[in-house]
Amino acid sequence: EIVLTQSPDFQSVTPKEKVTITCRASQSIGSNLHWYQQKADQSPKVLIRFASQSFSGVPSRFRGSGSGTDFTLTIDSLEPEDAATYYCHQSSSLPQTFGQGTKLEIK
Amino acid sequence: QVLLQESGPGLVKPSQTLSLTCTVSGGSISSAGSFWSWIRQHPGKGLEWIGYISDSGSTYHNPSLKSRASISMDRSKNQFSLNLSSVTAADTARYYCTRYERGIFDDWAQGIQVAVSS
Numbered sequence: 001e002i003v004l005t006q007s008p009d010f011q012s013v014t015p016k017e018k019v020t021i022t023c024r025a026s027q028s029i030g031s032n033l034h035w036y037q038q039k040a041d042q043s044p045k046v047l048i049r050f051a052s053q054s055f056s057g058v059p060s061r062f063r064g065s066g067s068g069t070d071f072t073l074t075i076d077s078l079e080p081e082d083a084a085t086y087y088c089h090q091s092s093s094l095p096q097t098f099g100q101g102t103k104l105e106i107k
Numbered sequence: 108q109v110l111l112q113e114s115g116p117g118l119v120k121p122s123q124t125l126s127l128t129c130t131v132s133g134g135s136i137s138s139a140g141s142f143w144s145w146i147r148q149h150p151g152k153g154l155e156w157i158g159y160i161s162d163s164g165s166t167y168h169n170p171s172l173k174s175r176a177s178i179s180m181d182r183s184k185n186q187f188s189l190n191l192s193s194v195t196a197a198d199t200a201r202y203y204c205t206r207y208e209r210g211i212f213d214d215w216a217q218g219i220q221v222a223v224s225s
Contacts, residue, residue, distance in 0.1 A: 001171075034211050043203060043215035044154065050210060087154055091210045095169040098154040 002026050004088050006099035014107045019075040021102045023088035028068045032092035035064055035073045038101075039084045047086075048073065080106050109134035111204050111216035118222050119198075125191040125221060129204030136185050137162050142207040143187040145178060147200040148218070155200075159207055160187055194223045 003026040013019055023033065031051040036044040046055040048064035051071055061076040075082055083106045088099040115127035129143070136143055144159035158168035160178045168176045172191070180187040191198060199222050206214040 032210065036212075043218055044212070045215070046211050046213055055211075055213075089154075089212070094167055095158075095171070096156045098156070101153045 001095055002029060002090050002093055002097055004090055004097055004099035006086075006088060006102045008102060009100065010103045010105070012105040012107055013078055015078055015080055017078050019078055019082075019104065021073045021075075021086055023066075023071040023073070023099050025069045025071075025090060025092075029090045029092035031067050032090055033064075033066065033071045034089045034091065035062075036087045036089060037082075037084045038087065044087060078104075078106070082106070109206055109214050111206065111214060113202065113204050113216050113219040115219060115221070117220055118224060119194055120225050121195055121223055122193055125189070125194050125198060125223070127189045127202055127204070127219060127221070129187050129189075129216060131185050131187070131206075134206075136180055136187060137182055140208060143178075143180065144205045144207045144212060145176075145189045146203045146205055146212065148203070149200045157189065157191075157202075196223050199223045 005024045007022050033051045035048040037047050038044040047058050047062045052064045063074045065072050085101045085103045087101050110132045112130050119125045141162050142159040145157040147155050158178050160166045166178050175192045177190045201218045201220050203218045204216045205212040
């Protein structure tokens with residue numbers, strides 16, 4: 001099973017700040033890494049697919065990069081509505097797995 | 108985009124079988140290339156993939172559940188289901204049904220909270 005490790009687990013940030021969340025895979029997964037946002041009491045929603053492809057309807061301030069084992073989700077100029085927990089997910093091999101999540105708190 | 112809605116009991120007794128159904132609208136579960144999946148989230152925790160069933164009926168279940176999970180589909184009702192046997196308190200979680208297509212879980216239901224308790 002591929003283990004995904006996110007960092008940090010928690011971050012308190014101010015609006016307009018730039019945020020970087022990392023996801024490291026226990027073995028190479030190519031670009032088969034996706035990012036989701038889960039707001040309080042909601043289902044997760046796709047932000048980025050295949051490491052760097054924006055998903056339909058997602059604001060352009062969300063960017064993804066990386067390949068192999070190291071990936072990054074960047075939020076340029078954080079908005080108050082970005083308070084959420086962010087998860088990475090790998091579809092390279094079964095069973096599919098998720099990172100433990102990174103919770104963003106807006107100051 | 109499809110709409111998904113879970114149904115089932117919110118409380119299950121230990122050692123019994125948890126049974127949930129997901130009704131899909133706005134698209135067919137027989138649509139080529141679609142996989143229909145169950146994911147759960149323990150209270151305050153991350154996401155755990157339970158498994159999925161393909162449009163053709165092939166299934167994969169996460170080995171972490173030690174063969175307790177079974178996913179099936181009813182094409183006539185455009186539904187798919189999860190049975191999880193021999194439940195314990197560790198199976199208390201919010202269960203989501205989702206569509207998996209082209210690498211991502213792109214459509215999610217709102218989730219159903221299930222507690223295991225006597």
